Amino acid sequence: MSQPVQISARNQLKGVVEEIRTEGLLAQVRLRIGGETVTAVITREAVDELELAVGQPALAIIKATEVMLAREA
Amino acid sequence: MSQPVQISARNQLKGVVEEIRTEGLLAQVRLRIGGETVTAVITREAVDELELAVGQPALAIIKATEVMLAREA
Amino acid sequence: MSQPVQISARNQLKGVVEEIRTEGLLAQVRLRIGGETVTAVITREAVDELELAVGQPALAIIKATEVMLAREA
Amino acid sequence: MSQPVQISARNQLKGVVEEIRTEGLLAQVRLRIGGETVTAVITREAVDELELAVGQPALAIIKATEVMLAREA
Amino acid sequence: MSQPVQISARNQLKGVVEEIRTEGLLAQVRLRIGGETVTAVITREAVDELELAVGQPALAIIKATEVMLAREA
Amino acid sequence: MSQPVQISARNQLKGVVEEIRTEGLLAQVRLRIGGETVTAVITREAVDELELAVGQPALAIIKATEVMLAREA
Numbered sequence: 001m002s003q004p005v006q007i008s009a010r011n012q013l014k015g016v017v018e019e020i021r022t023e024g025l026l027a028q029v030r031l032r033i034g035g036e037t038v039t040a041v042i043t044r045e046a047v048d049e050l051e052l053a054v055g056q057p058a059l060a061i062i063k064a065t066e067v068m069l070a071r072e073a
Numbered sequence: 074m075s076q077p078v079q080i081s082a083r084n085q086l087k088g089v090v091e092e093i094r095t096e097g098l099l100a101q102v103r104l105r106i107g108g109e110t111v112t113a114v115i116t117r118e119a120v121d122e123l124e125l126a127v128g129q130p131a132l133a134i135i136k137a138t139e140v141m142l143a144r145e146a
Numbered sequence: 147m148s149q150p151v152q153i154s155a156r157n158q159l160k161g162v163v164e165e166i167r168t169e170g171l172l173a174q175v176r177l178r179i180g181g182e183t184v185t186a187v188i189t190r191e192a193v194d195e196l197e198l199a200v201g202q203p204a205l206a207i208i209k210a211t212e213v214m215l216a217r218e219a
Numbered sequence: 220m221s222q223p224v225q226i227s228a229r230n231q232l233k234g235v236v237e238e239i240r241t242e243g244l245l246a247q248v249r250l251r252i253g254g255e256t257v258t259a260v261i262t263r264e265a266v267d268e269l270e271l272a273v274g275q276p277a278l279a280i281i282k283a284t285e286v287m288l289a290r291e292a
Numbered sequence: 293m294s295q296p297v298q299i300s301a302r303n304q305l306k307g308v309v310e311e312i313r314t315e316g317l318l319a320q321v322r323l324r325i326g327g328e329t330v331t332a333v334i335t336r337e338a339v340d341e342l343e344l345a346v347g348q349p350a351l352a353i354i355k356a357t358e359v360m361l362a363r364e365a
Numbered sequence: 366m367s368q369p370v371q372i373s374a375r376n377q378l379k380g381v382v383e384e385i386r387t388e389g390l391l392a393q394v395r396l397r398i399g400g401e402t403v404t405a406v407i408t409r410e411a412v413d414e415l416e417l418a419v420g421q422p423a424l425a426i427i428k429a430t431e432v433m434l435a436r437e438a
Contacts, residue, residue: 002304004146004296005435007353008338010112012143012294023170024388025406028189029142034107039083040140041171041189043356043393043406046300050144059143061299064335065211065430066139067113069102070085070132070151071123073077073292075158077150078289080207081192085148096316097242098260101335114317114335116210116247116260119154134153137189138284138357143297146438150292156258158289169389174408175288180253185229186286187390187408196290205289211430212285213259215248216231216278216370217269219223219365221377223365223369226426227411231367243315244333262320262333262429265373280372283408284357296438302404304435321434326399331375332432342436351435358431359405361394362377362424363415365369 002049010064013038017056020047031060075122084135086111090127093120104133148195157208159184163200166193177206221268230281232257236273239266250279294341303354305330309346312339323352367414376427378403382419385412396425 015033027047031038038060052058088106100120104111111133125131161179173193177184184206198204234252246266250257257279271277307325319339323330330352344350380398392412396403403425417423 002298004298004438005304005351005353006294006296006342006438007299007435008334008342008433009141010335010338012297013109013111021171025386025391025393026171028137028171031142034109036086036107038086038135038140039137040142041137041357042140042142042300043302046142046302050142050298050300052142052144057145059145059297061141061143061297062111062135062139063431063433064101064112064114065333066135066209067111067115068082068134068154068209069104069113069115069119069123069125070134070153071125072130072132073150073152075152077152077292078158078205078207079148079150079196079292080153080289081188081196081287083189083192085151094317098240098245098247099317101317114211115154116156119156123152123154132151134151136285136287138187139355141300141355143299146296146298155287159255159257167390172390174283174390177288180255182232182253184232184281184286185283186288187283188286188288192288196288198288198290203291205291207287207289208257208281208285210247210258210260212281212428213257213261214228214280214373214428215250215259215261215265215269215271216280216372217271218276218278219369219371221371223371224362224377224424224426225365225367225369225415226362226372227360227407227415229408229411231370244313244318244320260430261373262375265375269371269373278370280370282358282360284406301433305401305403320429323434326401328378328399330378330427330432331429332434333429334432334434338434342434344434344436349437351437353433353435354403354427354431356393356404356406358427359403359407360374360426361396361405361407361411361415361417362426363417364422364424
């Protein structure tokens with residue numbers, strides 16, 4: 001298991017795992033966060049190591065430089 | 074101005090601009106999205122071009138491969 | 147379908163879809179942009195949602211902080 | 220100086236440096252690539268080390284997983 | 293302070309902070325990790341929140357999809 | 366084959382390929398770098414083009430803006 005850390009990423013959003021789809025090396029995981037759904041693509045290895053499962057709490061972690069902004073056109 | 078597009082990014086979260094801090098080439102922008110705050114670091118140019126301003130609606134756009142997952146330790 | 151947006155990403159390059167290869171959760175899509183080919187790896191879901199197809203126009207969207215520079219050695 | 224390498228990134232686009240703006244730790248560099256302009260934000264250190272200068276050839280290097288796709292709305 | 297988490301990122305490399313340079317919204321931080329130096333650009337806010345300081349232990353966290361590979365030419 | 370370049374990425378870590386797992390469009394490659402293991406997810410195409418193989422030298426290339434920092438909790 002990976003060790004507990006405090007991480008520099010500005011975005012650490014708490015939610016609940018809603019769906020996990022695993023194919024090949026990767027998994028597509030959806031979290032329910034407030035009224036929104038957030039989708040992550042991570043390795044299958046990470047899903048196994050974190051023991052992620054539908055219905056369990058999890059956080060979406062996103063570095064601020066990876067976030068773009070937009071306006072409705 | 075950039076043209077209106079539909080984009081492949083899985084995460085397109087609607088919120089309201091809460092804070093804009095601009096220094097040098099970049100800006101750090103916070104959106105209020107539901108009960109969460111999301112922080113983006115984008116270019117100052119983009120802030121100007123999109124005419125982002127505190128109190129206005131905006132979206133945070135995040136590619137699914139940029140999202141990590143975590144569990145509380 | 148995702149809504150039309152104006153996005154902060156500095157790079158929004160117009161081209162034509164040249165190839166789509168889908169396997170598992172992902173798709174590898176090539177665009178012809180001027181004299182260059184640009185390759186994207188996105189989710190299969192996004193390909194379906196945007197109804198991307200060979201021969202159709204599309205844009206490659208890239209955040210400026212994701213672009214590296216190099217010189218021929 | 221960094222050593223010559225062959226790199227896995229799918230996108231290696233040849234162009235000419237059009238503009239370099241340096242402030243603080245970063246630089247915003249524009250390349251002219253065919254009929255398009257590509258903008259990169261890299262460290263000032265990297266600009267100095269590669270001796271990038273307006274009018275000189277350079278390449279934009281972009282990992283395929285960092286490219287999103289879009290359609291005009 | 294951010295809460296302790298276990299994170300999905302495949303790369304969690306232990307080192308010691310060697311240098312911190314802060315300008316504007318960002319900081320450029322170097323870690324000594326084994327015989328290598330790793331450079332991160334993160335927000336100044338994150339440096340303050342994690343109380344990073346030269347000589348202290350820290351980890352570099354990198355998502356596997358952000359790592360490219362290369363061969364010496 | 367991709368051409369030899371000098372690249373702006375601040376992190377260019379020399380190691381030896383320890384494992385390659387290929388499934389679908391992608392490959393998960395582990396490098397041994399000093400006492401650490403670094404994991405990359407790149408396209409299968411790139412593995413073939415660079416002729417990466419277990420036991421061979423390779424470099425992990427990481428843009429500084431993609432590196433987060435953390436402290437043990």
